[in-house]
Amino acid sequence: MAEPGFWDDPQRAQEVVSELKEHKEWVEAFEELEGKCRDLEELAKLVDEEDAGELEGELRALEEEIRSLELRRMLSGEDDPKDALLTIHPGAGGTESMDWAEMLLRMYVRWIERKGFRGEVIDLQPGEEAGIKSATVEVKGPYAYGHLKAESGVHRLVRISPFDANHRRHTSFAAVFVYPEVDEDLKVEIRPEDVEVDTFHASGPGGQNVNKVETGVRITHIPTGITVQCQSERSQYQNRMNAMKMLKARLYQYYKEQEQKKREELESSKKRIEWGNQIRSYVLHPYKLVKDLRTGAETSDVERVLDGDIDQFIRAYLSSQVGEK
DSSP: OOTGGGGGSSHHHHHHHHHHHHHHHHHHHHHHHHHHHHHHHHHHHHHOGGGGOOOHHHHHHHHHHHHHHHHHHHHOOOTTTEEEEEEEEESSHHHHHHHHHHHHHHHHHHHHHHHHHHEEEEEEEEESSEEEEEEEEEEEETTTTHHGGGGEEEEEEEEEEOOOOOOEEEEEEEEEEEEEOOTTTTTTOOOOEEEEEEEEESSSSSSSHHHHHEEEEEEEEETTEEEEOOOSSHHHHHHHHHHHHHHHHHHHHHHHHHHHHHOOOOOOOOOOOOOOOOEEOOOOOOOOEETTTTTTEEEEEEEHHHOOOOOHHHHHHHHHHHHHH
């Protein structure tokens, strides 16, 4: 950086500085863990049996730090450090699937809280009787997309239906899509003539303004057919801004996928997100089990998973992707 002419190209210079910072963070994190390992090794030589419990606690904490660093190593994709947009859509099945979609929304909101991320539901369409027709959550935090990309796919629920008077077992599906949020300075061209903007009366909470003014906004990108909508805010302007943010992220992901298809042939292992191609099953009856069908990771503690404890599935997925690479 001290070399003459280094800052003549500010953009390239900033890229080098960012890369250097990233390498420095890795080295510092490794050296810190290495130091803690040495300290625990020395402590183990000194403690007696009465203090062994304290040593075990320190060891568990160190193991968790190592796992966190391993997870960070897996998050090396170009978009992994970015914030994320997570959307949930119920499958066929009416109220059953809409209720399942709302259960998934709660699961992810709880996970966001557990991770210390910031989450905001920027669009929510409630179902007529129960559940939701769709939801979009903006998730802000380091490597939010890197974590949540593991959740893209169809999620299947098996349970005794609370909506069935005969208490029969039902199977419900809901799809989760995750997109990296596009930086404001990233160039994703959206020409005015390529979009169609509709406004509508928003449903749900919001006071009299919602009923009298068309605050909901729906934007269709004509060349790709991608449609987004937002109605969670009370002002049409804010809903339009949020909808454009969603469209920009969707287009970024769309164009990225198109480029990838041009560069390589469609791999046999690559799965599309479609009904019947579920990535995870949640069984509440006749037994309790959550199983990820891609990695084989499973647990019988369904309640804990639905309360947001999904890290074991995220880790297993990321590990499998590293193994494939």
